[in-house]
Amino acid sequence: MFSPLIEELIRALRCLPSVGPKSAQRMAMYLLEKDPDAAVLLARSLTQAVEKVGRCNQCRILTEEVVCALCNNSRREQAFLCVVETPADVLAIEQAGNYHGRYFVLHGHLSPIDGIGPEDLGISLLEQRLANEPLQELIVATNPTVEGEATAHYIAECARAHGVAVSRIAHGVPIGGELEYIDGGTLAHAFHSRTAFFPAAE
Amino acid sequence: MFSPLIEELIRALRCLPSVGPKSAQRMAMYLLEKDPDAAVLLARSLTQAVEKVGRCNQCRILTEEVVCALCNNSRREQAFLCVVETPADVLAIEQAGNYHGRYFVLHGHLSPIDGIGPEDLGISLLEQRLANEPLQELIVATNPTVEGEATAHYIAECARAHGVAVSRIAHGVPIGGELEYIDGGTLAHAFHSRTAFFPAAE
CATH class of the missing domain: 1.10.8.420 (RecR Domain 1)
Structure with a gap:
């Protein structure tokens, strides 16, 4: 036409x-x-x-610089490193505004079916950082999907091998969400991962 | 960011x-x-x-040719010319599939407030075609908006001046539409433009 x-x-x-x-x-x-x-x-x-545009040498985020502005920002806390799947995830966390550490972008998740292994996610670079930087905590913020969880476990093992404390962001009912409209999987997880109202005194 | x-x-x-x-x-x-x-x-x-991409020399549709494929198609009826506001309108009519004449694209409608006059709509080219082509009927298919109606009237006068029969496509309740959900303006127009079920024998 x-x-x-x-x-x-x-x-x-x-x-x-x-x-x-x-x-x-x-x-x-x-x-x-x-x-x-x-x-x-x-x-x-x-x-x-x-x-x-290529990838930052340190965190693999998309940038035309060798090292991105976030990694170059000396005011970011050196002790925390947050691992995410995509650059868009970095943006979402930055917009939330309460995390002041650095990032590491995987550009995907482990997926043997698609032939995506640790080397495609830059895990060796992550291990270098785990070995050489004065990290206090590695925060794993991959998506709560099957592949995201598998990737989180893989990364957690790496961090443990390097003696770095590792945590996973919480999953559950979104703030402001109504229980009535939350899917069963999320609700089940929220019950399973419930936290004590009054933590036991040690 | x-x-x-x-x-x-x-x-x-x-x-x-x-x-x-x-x-x-x-x-x-x-x-x-x-x-x-x-x-x-x-x-x-x-x-x-x-x-x-520029405009067809004859119908002003967007094309990289001097004369577009539609105007060059000798199987299209020479007797009918349909005036529309945009190239997308041509596509919509072609997809309906029951019109086999040619087109003339205005690329807009008369709008004195925005400084859009007849010369911007290529009316002089349309008048040339009205004068030189063996047209039986000019079908005005501008949008049923205030500006579209004004444009339709202007073009109808041009066609009349050249002794070419001119018609306007029907407006009313869409086929398959439910009266309940049709806006008042359309319903009022549909009543006003009702056609006799049994046209009077002449």
């Missing part, structure tokens, strides 16, 4: 997550009709980002 | 219609982490499309 170049643009736009054929078509029409300058800018920005 | 190039990419992605900050961030992460090849392809496609 559309001319070849427009069809190609629509196909290319569909590579974006959650963009279907209708949205891609609307985006193509919008860019070509209303805002070709934005399209040129987007093209340039995409090219530059793909060319220059 | 992100490095400058990534921030720039997120900003650039927000130019896309209905992409907010969260989606733009997810898109940027996805492209950089999972599919940089798609990003390169998208950049190339955007550049090419913006460079080469």
